[in-house]
Amino acid sequence: MALLELSTVSVHYGRIQALSDVSLTVEQGEIVTLIGANGAGKTTTMRAISGIRPLSGGTITFDGEDISTLRADLRVVRGISQSPEGRGVFPGMTVMENLDMGAYSRKDRKNLAEDLDRVFTLFPRLAERKNQAGGTMSGGEQQMLAIGRALMARPRLLLLDEPSMGLAPQFIQQIFRIITEINEQGTTVLLVEQNAQQALSRAHRAYVLETGSISRTGTGQELLNDASIKEAYLGVA
Amino acid sequence: MSTQETTTGGPSRLQQWRDRWNGMSRFQQWAFLVPLVLLIYALPVLNPPILSTEPGYTFSIAMFEVARYALVAIGLNVVVGQAGLLDLGYIGFFAIGAYVAALFTSPDSELAKLPYLVVLPLAVLVTMVFGVLLGSPTLRLRGDYLAIVTLGFGEIVRLLADLSPLRGNAGFQGVGQPPGTRADGQDVFNTSDGTPWYWLTVTLIIVVLMLVGNLERSRVGRAWVAIREDEDAAEIMGVPTFRFKLWAFAIGAAIGGLSGALYAGQIGFVNNQRFDVVTSVLFLAAVVLGGSGNKVGVLLGATVIAYVPLRFQSLYEYRYLIFGLALIILMIFRPQGLLGARQRLLAYGREAYRRLIGRPEQVSSDSALAAEPVKGAGS
Ligand SMILES: Nc1ncnc2c1ncn2[C@@H]1O[C@H](COP(=O)(O)OP(=O)(O)O)[C@@H](O)[C@H]1O
Ligand SMILES: [Mg+2]
Numbered sequence: 001m002a003l004l005e006l007s008t009v010s011v012h013y014g015r016i017q018a019l020s021d022v023s024l025t026v027e028q029g030e031i032v033t034l035i036g037a038n039g040a041g042k043t044t045t046m047r048a049i050s051g052i053r054p055l056s057g058g059t060i061t062f063d064g065e066d067i068s069t070l071r072a073d074l075r076v077v078r079g080i081s082q083s084p085e086g087r088g089v090f091p092g093m094t095v096m097e098n099l100d101m102g103a104y105s106r107k108d109r110k111n112l113a114e115d116l117d118r119v120f121t122l123f124p125r126l127a128e129r130k131n132q133a134g135g136t137m138s139g140g141e142q143q144m145l146a147i148g149r150a151l152m153a154r155p156r157l158l159l160l161d162e163p164s165m166g167l168a169p170q171f172i173q174q175i176f177r178i179i180t181e182i183n184e185q186g187t188t189v190l191l192v193e194q195n196a197q198q199a200l201s202r203a204h205r206a207y208v209l210e211t212g213s214i215s216r217t218g219t220g221q222e223l224l225n226d227a228s229i230k231e232a233y234l235g236v237a
Numbered sequence: 238m239s240t241q242e243t244t245t246g247g248p249s250r251l252q253q254w255r256d257r258w259n260g261m262s263r264f265q266q267w268a269f270l271v272p273l274v275l276l277i278y279a280l281p282v283l284n285p286p287i288l289s290t291e292p293g294y295t296f297s298i299a300m301f302e303v304a305r306y307a308l309v310a311i312g313l314n315v316v317v318g319q320a321g322l323l324d325l326g327y328i329g330f331f332a333i334g335a336y337v338a339a340l341f342t343s344p345d346s347e348l349a350k351l352p353y354l355v356v357l358p359l360a361v362l363v364t365m366v367f368g369v370l371l372g373s374p375t376l377r378l379r380g381d382y383l384a385i386v387t388l389g390f391g392e393i394v395r396l397l398a399d400l401s402p403l404r405g406n407a408g409f410q411g412v413g414q415p416p417g418t419r420a421d422g423q424d425v426f427n428t429s430d431g432t433p434w435y436w437l438t439v440t441l442i443i444v445v446l447m448l449v450g451n452l453e454r455s456r457v458g459r460a461w462v463a464i465r466e467d468e469d470a471a472e473i474m475g476v477p478t479f480r481f482k483l484w485a486f487a488i489g490a491a492i493g494g495l496s497g498a499l500y501a502g503q504i505g506f507v508n509n510q511r512f513d514v515v516t517s518v519l520f521l522a523a524v525v526l527g528g529s530g531n532k533v534g535v536l537l538g539a540t541v542i543a544y545v546p547l548r549f550q551s552l553y554e555y556r557y558l559i560f561g562l563a564l565i566i567l568m569i570f571r572p573q574g575l576l577g578a579r580q581r582l583l584a585y586g587r588e589a590y591r592r593l594i595g596r597p598e599q600v601s602s603d604s605a606l607a608a609e610p611v612k613g614a615g616s
Contacts, residue, residue, distance in 0.1 A: 051472075072473070072475075073475045075474065076474065082473045083472055088469060090463060090466040090470060091467070092462075097589045099589070099593060101463055104463075104474045113594050144266075149474075189616065
């Protein structure tokens with residue numbers, strides 16, 4: 001049974017339909033990536049999964065439970081955690097306060113130190129900046145903070161919305177390496193990206209989203225070698 | 238711990254005080270607070286010549302006015318400062334509190350009479366219910382909607398007061414007061430002596446400050462700060478944002494209602510002339526002036542807003558002009574208000590350390606604010 005399953009999911013913004021009949025699955029332990037052009041509906045898919053945006057049709061199942069109408073805060077308790085597009089760190093809170101907010105939904109208090117260690121091992125930069133306000137950090141650092149904060153919830157499924165957006169090339173490499181590392185430590189990852197090259201080479205499986213619908217699916221390697229994908233998303237003529 | 242210098246130079250005087258205060262033990266803090274509180278209680282009796290508003294305005298009543306504004310500011314600060322919800326109709330809750338007091342105590346009302354001390358908590362309860370009723374539909378929406386709806390709410394309450402059950406301009410005379418007679422046969426609580434009212438209000442302020450302070454240090458308070466900073470992000474962290482916004486709104490409403498009921502009792506009369514939108518803005522100014530989100534700050538703001546026009550009577554007519562200018566100047570030079578909210582977050586910071594690594598770590602406030610300038614995007 002898949003950890004996450006979207007079945008014919010539709011989402012509207014007023015009259016505008018942003019997603020129509022999107023179906024996808026994420027298996028336990030996978031990195032699945034969702035690629036697509038600007039405005040294809042990637043962020044909307046993430047918001048539907050985390051419960052910020054209500055569905056106008058279809059169902060979302062997490063670990064066998066229908067969560068289609070479950071409140072967003074309870075989905076975090078179930079184990080879905082998100083690093084939102086544009087990072088969304090709390091600008092006036094320090095790194096420690098941001099990480100503390102990440103653990104807001106946690107009931108088990110005793111493992112927090114362990115999780116903090118894990119975050120600081122993945123992102124040593126954050127350990128150096130414990131008392132700096134989130135809003136004053138550089139783009140790359142904020143991205144690390146957003147991912148670290150999401151990890152503090154000890155998620156079973158980590159949703160990452162364009163973690164490489166706006167980052168310098170050397171940071172992009174680093175972020176993707178860390179995503180693989182997080183996955184190898186046992187966290188299932190659903191990764192949304194415009195940087196298709198990197199995302200596809202890191203992912204076990206991938207879906208292509210085109211104007212609100214899934215147009216292709218396959219393993220990361222399959223799509224990476226596909227001529228039409230190359231042309232549309234990898235900038236190779 | 239390395240401390241980087243900010244461009245503004247070293248830590249400010251204010252910052253030093255904060256650090257010193259936060260470094261004190263609980264006992265030292267009490268040793269400082271108790272005499273201060275006693276002095277505050279004694280003010281209307283001492284009537285110090287530099288502070289006195291007489292002969293223009295009875296000093297004890299001026300002090301009650303200040304205390305009443307302080308209570309309002311604490312309540313509005315929960316909504317605006319803590320949860321970041323712009324409420325432009327706070328006067329509506331204040332008015333409801335005043336009318337509840339009038340309806341159940343004034344001989345002009347046809348409703349059953351209740352003792353004032355029963356009506357006070359009743360006013361709190363009723364305004365809280367109104368807060369929930371108004372908040373439930375509107376707090377699901379984001380941003381500007383709330384400001385517009387609350388603005389409308391304040392006006393609706395004022396216009397409803399024109400209707401015959403609420404007696405419009407004629408209003409309610411002889412609003413009740415707490416019991417007790419003095420040796421000379423006069424009521425302890427009366428409309429010409431503000432002192433007992435001041436003491437009652439200051440006592441309630443202390444109680445409310447403790448309750449609100451406990452809330453702020455709890456999960457509720459952390460949720461409020463998160464919502465204020467970024468509502469979407471708060472929701473993703475698992476904060477039930479709607480529920481906590483409603484909490485803030487209802488608690489704020491209740492404190493506004495309490496303040497309104499005290500006002501009605503002291504002045505002994507309630508009619509439709511006292512609850513205009515401009516007063517809502519004045520309340521808001523008290524919060525913003527002192528430093529939205531900082532309890533000491535808003536107390537200071539309320540004191541300035543209420544006291545200055547009474548002390549300098551010649552300014553009374555121009556108070557809106559003066560406060561307007563003061564706010565503009567303040568927003569240019571010190572947008573966080575006289576005392577900003579950062580102190581609050583640092584208190585959380587210390588708790589964050591305790592929660593996450595099991596031991597407190599000294600969080601120095603200046604290093605938290607000192608950021609290296611960002612060198613080039615994405616690096
Ligand atoms: N808040 C919104 N209101 C109206 N339309 C929106 C909103 N957010 C997104 N959309 C529309 O939904 C579609 C999908 O957007 P989005 O999910 O953000 O795409 P992506 O993340 O793939 O760039 C776009 O056409 C966008 O204009
Ligand atoms: Mg997007």
